[in-house]
Amino acid sequence: xxxxxxxxxxxxxxxxxxxxxxxxxxxxxxxxxxxxxxxxxxxxxxxxxxxxxxxxxxxxxxxxxxxxxxxxxxxxxxxxxxxxxxxxxxxxxxxxxxxxxxxxxxxxxxxxxxxxxxxxxxxxxxxxxxxxxxxxxxxxxxxxxxxxxxxxxxxxxxxxxxxxxxxxxxxxxxxxxxxxxxxxxxxxxxxxxxxxxxxxxxxxxxxxxxxxxxxxxxxxxxxxxxxxxxxxxxxxxxxxxxxxxxxxxxxxxxxxxxxxxxxxxxxxxxxxxxxxxxxxxxxxxxxxxxxxxxxxxxxxxxxxxxxxxxxxxxxxxxxxxxxxxxxxxxxxxxxxxxxxxxxxxxxxxxxxxxxxxxxxxxxxxxxxxxxxxxxxxxxxxxxxxxxxxxxxxxxxxxxxxxxxxxxxxxxxxxxxxxxxxxxxxxxxxxxxxxxxxxxxxxxxxxxxxxx
Numbered sequence: 001x002x003x004x005x006x007x008x009x010x011x012x013x014x015x016x017x018x019x020x021x022x023x024x025x026x027x028x029x030x031x032x033x034x035x036x037x038x039x040x041x042x043x044x045x046x047x048x049x050x051x052x053x054x055x056x057x058x059x060x061x062x063x064x065x066x067x068x069x070x071x072x073x074x075x076x077x078x079x080x081x082x083x084x085x086x087x088x089x090x091x092x093x094x095x096x097x098x099x100x101x102x103x104x105x106x107x108x109x110x111x112x113x114x115x116x117x118x119x120x121x122x123x124x125x126x127x128x129x130x131x132x133x134x135x136x137x138x139x140x141x142x143x144x145x146x147x148x149x150x151x152x153x154x155x156x157x158x159x160x161x162x163x164x165x166x167x168x169x170x171x172x173x174x175x176x177x178x179x180x181x182x183x184x185x186x187x188x189x190x191x192x193x194x195x196x197x198x199x200x201x202x203x204x205x206x207x208x209x210x211x212x213x214x215x216x217x218x219x220x221x222x223x224x225x226x227x228x229x230x231x232x233x234x235x236x237x238x239x240x241x242x243x244x245x246x247x248x249x250x251x252x253x254x255x256x257x258x259x260x261x262x263x264x265x266x267x268x269x270x271x272x273x274x275x276x277x278x279x280x281x282x283x284x285x286x287x288x289x290x291x292x293x294x295x296x297x298x299x300x301x302x303x304x305x306x307x308x309x310x311x312x313x314x315x316x317x318x319x320x321x322x323x324x325x326x327x328x329x330x331x332x333x334x335x336x337x338x339x340x341x342x343x344x345x346x347x348x349x350x351x352x353x354x355x356x357x358x359x360x361x362x363x364x365x366x367x368x369x370x371x372x373x374x375x376x377x378x379x380x381x382x383x384x385x386x387x388x389x390x391x392x393x394x395x396x397x398x399x400x401x402x403x404x405x406x407x408x409x410x411x412x413x414x415x416x417x418x419x420x421x422x423x424x425x426x427x428x429x430x431x432x433x434x435x436x437x438x439x440x441x442x443x444x445x446x447x448x449x450x451x
Contacts, residue, residue: 004029005168007071008160011055014080016162020057020087022098023080024161026294027053027071028336032153033121035128038145042125052336057083058098062090067337099317099327101163105291105298110284111171113199116152124150127205128176134209135180135193141220142213146179146190152200159296167292172198175431176205180212184220189403191215192237192371196287196431215370218393222403224450225394231366231421232409232446233359233395239349239438240430241375245413246277247344247434249384250304250312251330252319254342261384261413262310270310271417275441276350277305279314281329286346288435294333294340302328304347305417316342349438352423359422359442361398367448368393368400369409376433384413407450419444 004027011025029051036043053076054067064086066079090096119127132148152174159167177194193212195203234242246262254260262270271277281299283289292298295317303311315323316331319342332343360368369392378388387410394401424439 002158002168004156004158005160005166007053007076008158009166011053011076011080012160012162014076015055015057015083018057018080018084020059020084022058022162023083024056024098024295025053025159026333026336027158028155030153030155030335032151033124035125035150037125037128037132037148040129040132042129045121045125047121050335053079054333054336054338055079055083056098056339057087058096059084059087061092061094061096062087063093063096064088064090065339095318095321097321098161098163099295099297101165102297105167106282108282108284108289108291110198111169111289112154113172113197113202115199115201116154116172116174119200124152124200127200127203130205131176131178131208134206135178135213138210138213139182139217141182141217142180143183143188144181145212146181148176148178150174150176150200157290159292159294161296165296167296169290169292171290173287174198174200174203176203176208178208178212180209180216182213182216182220186221189216189219189222191217191219194431196429219391219403219405222391222405224406225367225404225448226451227449229445229447231363231395232443232448233363233366233368234441234443235368235370236428236438236440237430238369238372239441240436241372241433242413242416243277243347243349243436243438244434245375245379246304247279247314247347249413250314251342251344252313252315252323252325254381255313256319256322259381261382265310266313268310269308269418270414271305271308272420273308274352274423275305275417275420278303278348278350279328279330279344279346280348281345283346283348285429286348286435286437287431288345293329293331295327295331297327297329297331299329299345314342314344316340344434346435346437349423349427351425351427351439353425354422355425356440359424359440360395360400362422362442363395364398366395367404368395372409379413386411386413404450407448410447410449416443416446
């Protein structure tokens with residue numbers, strides 16, 4: 001047992017000694033670094049470390065929570081006393097109970113990359129500078145980089161409960177991105193480039209910079225499209241944003257509160273058969289992968305949408321008890337200070353067989369969307385109706401044509417899923433707003449509002 005595992009076990013013992021009927025401890029030690037560069041100079045380099053314990057205590061049908069960073073014997077006793085005191089003062093909740101003891105946690109290799117700890121701050125700063133330099137050198141029309149950012153994190157977690165559950169894991173992740181600025185006739189255009197890996201050694205700064213430069217220069221000369229209903233191809237970064245919305249809508253907490261467009265649709269046809277979605281907490285390529293969730297329940301691969309039908313909702317222990325279901329291993333936490341809640345792990349859209357050219361050919365005359373703005377504020381969380389700003393390229397004769405901007409795409413989430421007519425064969429992991437892997441998607445028809 002590691003030092004974190006011993007702390008978690010001791011925390012549970014202290015809570016029971018203080019009067020809890022059941023208890024659960026979550027201990028985490030997290031380190032992260034961020035580098036921001038601009039115009040060949042490092043603007044900021046920050047590093048942060050936090051280590052603490054969160055403790056839930058149950059007294060009958062009441063639950064209380066305490067947390068702290070003093071992990072000495074006295075500190076643990078204080079945290080335990082606070083949690084028990086909070087439980088005794090809480091209202092009764094018929095669904096308040098510790099998670100059921102789960103099965104054996106799986107062994108997942110490759111979740112931690114030693115290069116994250118081995119690379120010095122100067123070396124990761126050089127990587128961020130290389131990302132910026134690669135964009136500027138890729139095309140003379142790229143006149144500046146709005147920002148280039150490198151971020152990494154390393155986390156160790158231990159969970160223990162009075163049921164006898166014990167689990168520990170360690171994980172690392174990092175990514176780098178930039179916004180390139182290209183000079184055009186009508187002003188400057190922006191382009192995003194990014195890459196992600198377990199450690200900095202897995203990043204390709206030249207590819208990140210080149211992608212940002214290409215996306216920016218492709219937008220030079222952009223115009224508004226004509227308003228109409230037409231086929232739309234969503235590139236992986238945009239498709240990932242919509243899939244992230246789906247993950248939240250499939251959370252049982254949102255469903256039970258009536259705040260999801262998927263509420264009351266379990267078992268219903270909600271998508272075309274071409275669209276298959278899983279929540280996969282075991283995929284070693286995903287950054288939300290771990291052997292257990294934030295309550296110590298073993299992670300698993302859960303079918304959300306298969307055969308066009310909504311197969312299940314995502315549950316933690318509380319929503320499972322309330323919904324007379326079983327936990328899907330989808331409890332998440334923002335850290336030791338927070339209580340667990342339902343959270344998607346890795347959302348994975350199954351790739352199809354269509355190459356990029358086939359999707360465009362099937363679209364015929366439509367719009368290719370490679371960026372959206374305001375998606376989260378532009379979506380009604382109850383109905384799934386959305387209207388968001390977008391930019392991209394025209395599709396003419398089944399091929400990419402001129403750049404488009406300052407238009408909106410609108411629709412309703414379930415209607416859009418039912419109209420998925422093609423799924424690309426090349427998925428991409430996208431780290432923004434969650435951990436999502438998706439290929440491009442062809443939507444048969446969407447409302448496009450431009451000129």
